[in-house]
Amino acid sequence: MKATETALKGVYILEPQVFGDARGWFMESWSKRKLEEAGIFADFVQDNQSFSAQKGTLRGLHYQLNPMCQAKLLRCTRGRIFDVAVDIRSGSPQYAQWVGVELSAENKKQLFIPRGFAHGFITLSDDVEVQYKADNYYAPECDGNIRWDDPQIHIDWPIQPTVLSDKDKKAPLLRERTNLNFIYGE
Secondary structure, X not given: OEEEEOOOOOOEEEEOOEEEEOOEEEEOOOOHXXXXXXXXXXXXXXXXXXXXXXXXXXXXXXXXXXOOOOOEEEEEEEOEEEEEEEEOOEOOOOOOOEEEEEEEOOOOOEEEEOOOEXXXXXXXXXXXXXXXXXXXXXXXXXXXXXXXXXXXXXXXXXXXXXXXXXXXXXXOOHHHOOOOOOEOOO
């Protein structure tokens, strides 16, 4: 597995080795040992999957507060997405900075997002399936979100969203989030 750290320290693009022949292909989609060799330490406890029917569906920017914050390992198993991580750790030199990468069933890339980051994606095709592992359980009382079009973050989405949940439409701006309790260096 090839692990490449992005411009945001701690966020990695992972590219598994794919073995193909006349039957098709095989890959190891997750290996705790290989992640640790790359310097990524996460004890995943929950596996999640989402389906988005339409191109332009935006999900995010979501996060969980302490003590239930989550690191995630995300991949797209059908279709294509533009996946984004935003640093929301107070005091971080990367605060409010973002990184985005195209993940697809074809390129088989994955994105590792550490704790203290908001996460979101937009679908670049119809019929998209996304799977991700989390290192902490979902806790609705710790759930939070930030507007996808926050001018402080200024994400350069490759397309405009056409489908958003009511929750994501009403999400506050980052500067309005007073309950963020992520501290850089924790």
